[in-house]
Amino acid sequence: MYISSLRIRNFRNFSTAKFSFKKGVNTILGENGSGKTNALFALRLLLDESLPRNITKLRDSDFCRNLGDWRGHWIVISVDFDELSSHEGCQMLKHDAGHVDGSEKGTLTYYFRPCLKIRKALFEASGNQVLAQQIIDEITIEDYEPVFSGRANANFLCEGTYRNLVGDFHNFVFPDPDDRNFMAYGVKLSPLHEEVSFTFVKALRDVVSDLKNYRNSPLIALLKGLESEISEQDAENITTLISEVNDSISELDEIKKVSSGIQDTLHKTVGYTFSPVIDIESSLPSELDKLLQKLSLTVGDNYVDGYSGDLNELSLGGANLIYVALKLLEYERKQEADKAAQFLVIEEPEAHIHTHIQKTLFESHSIDKTQVFLSTHSTHISSVAKIADINILGLNENHVDVFQPSNQLTPTDCDRIERYLNATRSTLLFAKGVILVEGEAELILIPALVRNVLGVSLDELGISLISMDSAFFEHISNLFHPERIRKHCAIITDLDTSIVPLPDDEVNDSKYQRSCRNSQKSGLIRKGKLDEHTKDNDFISAFYANHTFEVDFIGADNSIEAKEVLSSIYQQQANITKSSNLLENHAVEVFGKEILRLAEKVGKGWLALLLSEKVTSQTYIPSYILDAIAFSCGYKLAPKILYKMCWHRLSKPMPALEDDEKPLQFFSNNQTDMNACIDEFKERCADDDLSYLIELLDR
Template sequence: MYISKLSVRNFRNFKSCSLQFQRGVNTLIGENGSGKSNLLYALRLLIDENLPRRTYFSETDFNRSIGLWKAHWIIIQLQFDELDSDEELQAIAMHKVGHVEEMDITKGTVLLCCRPRESVRKKLFEFSEIPTKKKEGLDEILSKITLDDYEITYRGRNNVDFSDDDNYREYVGDFDKMIFPNPDDESSDIYGVRLSNFSISNEVSCTFVKALRDVEADLKSYRDNPLLNLLRGKEKSISVAKKADIEKKIEVLNQDISGLDEVKNVSAGISESIKEAVGETYAPNISIQSELPADIEKLLQSLKLWVGDPDEEGYQGRIWELSLGGANLIYLSLKLLEYEKVKVLEKVANFLLIEEPEAHIHTHIQKTIFQRLDKRNTQVIISTHSTHISSVSQISSVNILSRSNQNALVFSPSNGLDKKEVTKVERYLDAVRSNLLFAKGVILVEGDAEQILLPELVKAVYGISLDEVGISLVNIGSTGFENIARLFDDLRIQKHCSILTDWDKSILPLPSDEKKDTPIEKDCRNSQKSGQERKEKLDKFIKDNDWIDVYYAKHTFEVDFLLAGNSHEIVETIKKEYKTESKWKEIETALQDEDVAVSGTEILRLANKFKKGWFALMVSENINHLTYIPDYIIEAIAFASPHINNKTLLSMVRHRLRKLQELKIDSDKTDYSKLLAEILKLKNPDESVTAYCKAMENDAVTKLANHLK
């Protein structure tokens, strides 16, 4: 038995979501605040017997995007697969699939529902039956609803996914059209059967390992200390003779401590002081007694872990002497051992929920813990924002959470892909590339030169980094973009992905007859053919997919960077490499030639001479705010980041104007100080950005803003 699906409606930052799970290890990945902890808590509400049996919801538990929470429902649903024939579990088994009278006792559902009581639902239905109903009437009913008018029930065997908007409107209510169902017509196939004497948490084991943020405090706690959880009940297995012997020794030890002269003297001093203060009549009798617990259960609770670093053989100290990572590793190990202890109870299923295990634990340990988790007869669900853990996760068992406006989104990156396609994706997603799973937008590039120069260009020209706007720049290391780009789709990850690649149009004029090609012309022609084939292939690949677009350098990245107006940056680079002025002057003349056959050949010669990646690194040292970003790259940035708003653009504007104040070319007569002052006087970012774009029509920020519209 395992959880195959979790559906959530109106709970915290989830308006509606549905997650698919597999047997074994599953991973929830996402940025901070995306709702990973909320989903684990939603799971625990149904399967963790360690949570209070009485569940409460507050107004803040309702998703904010629905507006007024009143009369809305919170619904958390779990679907189980591979149920056995256990009599108890048949309380949640589906006895119908859809509308077909067909038994299927291997699947089951259980849901937690927080909804208005029947009397309130009846009022809503009666109102919806009024032919001349108006919104004011509904508002009046809603205004009188409080949380006291809500009920919380656990139900099984329901056949409807309430995370689906159409189902919610039909079976809960359409608040826009003011139509609500009749509670008298409720069907158990839709809403499920009330589970009055059955709890799924009693039938399964669930161990929850919370995020490792304050391990030291937890290891000192009586309630949360996993060591105490492991020791509880162990006193019953100690023989009576040993118990009596230990308890007798503690009793003698207490007497010896209490009888110490130093202790007696302090006791007498306290007694005398009180008598002097209040007199003999009112002074209480005082003594100091040692109270080491003689009870064996309490003695076991006094046991503490002593630990030592593996590099310090023979030394052990208290837990807080370890590094944070070491303490976290100890805590996590104790929780996993606690899980093994629970697992042997032979419940019908075992669930291990681990929240962000990566805190303060370095890369190799993160990967090792993940890969060594015992998956036998256990379903593991881990939440993380570690690229190292996500890089060793199987894409088919990953759910990606993404923040949106008051409502988190959930994506399944393997949805609709066959096994061969999934394998290709997993092969590419190493710890570096897997950061695209956390990004708001993605740019795929084919080589080191783009990977090195693009971030530097953006930082120098716009004053912000790609990371600041949530864009992951991923070097594919080839032109096989499809292997990764296929992740971005309506069925999978609904985020924008730009592909940057070369069209490889020949920089040399080519003869009409291929047979007359010189060796250099032949190389140019072959590259041009390959570029055209790649373009046709990619254009076909992205057709009808609104989440991917391709942006081409007409020739190559290096040539188009030069032709954008950046010969100065290249010349400043080669000056450091060629000490003879005549030599770099010769190169400068070639680079500034208007004929691309000349300038393009020279820039490619330099890139090949120094190797493209290293040459890009050299050039990056000479990039500044006056460097031009090629238009096709600006378009790619805009497509990958539609989330960039005018506040971010205004930050770029301020950066541009301040830099242009400090350093500008002699022929530029614009008064940037005056323009900056005028921009800063405007009331809001929208007005400021509009004014800037009007004044600076050909500027990099203006071009980006125009493409974002």
């Protein structure tokens, strides 16, 4: 059997969330603060016997903040099982959690809800807003109870179901708690720890202290019960030796002197009547189980024979590897037990571990029969994960969404995407928005434009800029869809419209015109395919350079930057002057042909690198690139980011600002009112690139 889904309602940063899981390895991806740890903890609440028993009694801070007032609401966490087979352990699990519909499916649910007294009071106050609100206001966390149930078939992620079974907090209507709808709520039961094996490897940060700590050390967990495997004769010999060592230490004259000194001091201080009788004795445990737990790890050096030192001598990465090894050995030992299922949960294994080891660790468990759950923000791990086995957390302000990127994709589509991610270690699965570009020129120059002109980085905007051949646009952008990843993906490509006039009849084309015409035809075909591909999908859109990236960059009135790189391309002034004159020409057939010639001469990537070094705050960003940026942001940017952009523009030379005018003199309104300042900037600098971007955004 295996866990097919995890459903969460009102827990921590999850308002409503559903994770879909497969057999084998499942990966939960997400940026920092998106809820990866919370999702794994939800699993642990239901299945991890190593958690303290009182952990199921949650706190008010465990309720989702989006609720506003948590009082009266429920936290509901459910895991759905599939393939509950004829295995003995599975049969016990099926008896407790299996649905009675003849299927091999089951559900285990955890409720954190108001106690029966409060639920009855709310039911009796239904329809009476004043009385119901008074009851709600007086609820404390002590009025809540944790409950486990099996076989529940209600979907609490559905708003209608939640209103019917928990309560309608808008109309103050609450269900009768005596109406025991077992099909919906399930049958109350104890935790199912005995039926499954669950091993949790926490995020690796400071594990040296854990390895030395009696309560947390995975070594102690491995040593527990080991005494039963040691022969009776060996155990008796060890016990005898320990007793002799204790006696020998206790009888040392130096020890006796210290003991007598303490006793004499007590007598002098409080007298003989009230003084306790003390002695110093060696207390190494002679019981074998306690003695084994006194064992500790030492570490050696591959290059120094016979050396063994303390754990503190290890690097963080080395200690983490030992910790992982111990936890995995613990997991392997648990596999020997005859359980219904084995679950291995690893939180962010990439911490302090070399990238090659990350990938090896992941792949070594991807072929195991046990169901594995990994949380990560490592591109090295995500790149080798199967798309069908990934859940992606998307953090949008205070709302967290869960995406399954393989929904409705064919196995061939998934395979192509997986091969691309494995080859590129791409960050596109972690971004808030994505821009796909054709090649290295855009990859080099666009970040420089955004940074110098707008004063922020693409990373600050949450945008991943991904370079790929245009043939991959459709395959990779398939990830972004209402049924998959609900984030915006902009495609930037060239329309390749001819830069020179073309005869009506192509038989009259010159060699150069023929080349331009062929490129134009290819551009129209590309546009047709992309327009069809993006049709009816609000999460992807294509944005086109009318000609090519280099030509449209110069056409945006950036000939100055292009002329400044000529000294890095030519040594003779005559060549520089000639090329400079061509770039200054306002006719696209002239400057376009020249910039393309330069790109061919030194390479598009190298030319883009040279141009990026000359980009300033006075450089213009082609409008189609600004369109793509706005789209990839979902047409939303936080006011504080736009405000920062305004101050950057005003603090640098720009055409709309007088030379002696400073930002402090620019804004007539309150400078701390960000929205007022943004609006004033847009009004007074209407022709500025930033004003164009602000106009695109839905603020």
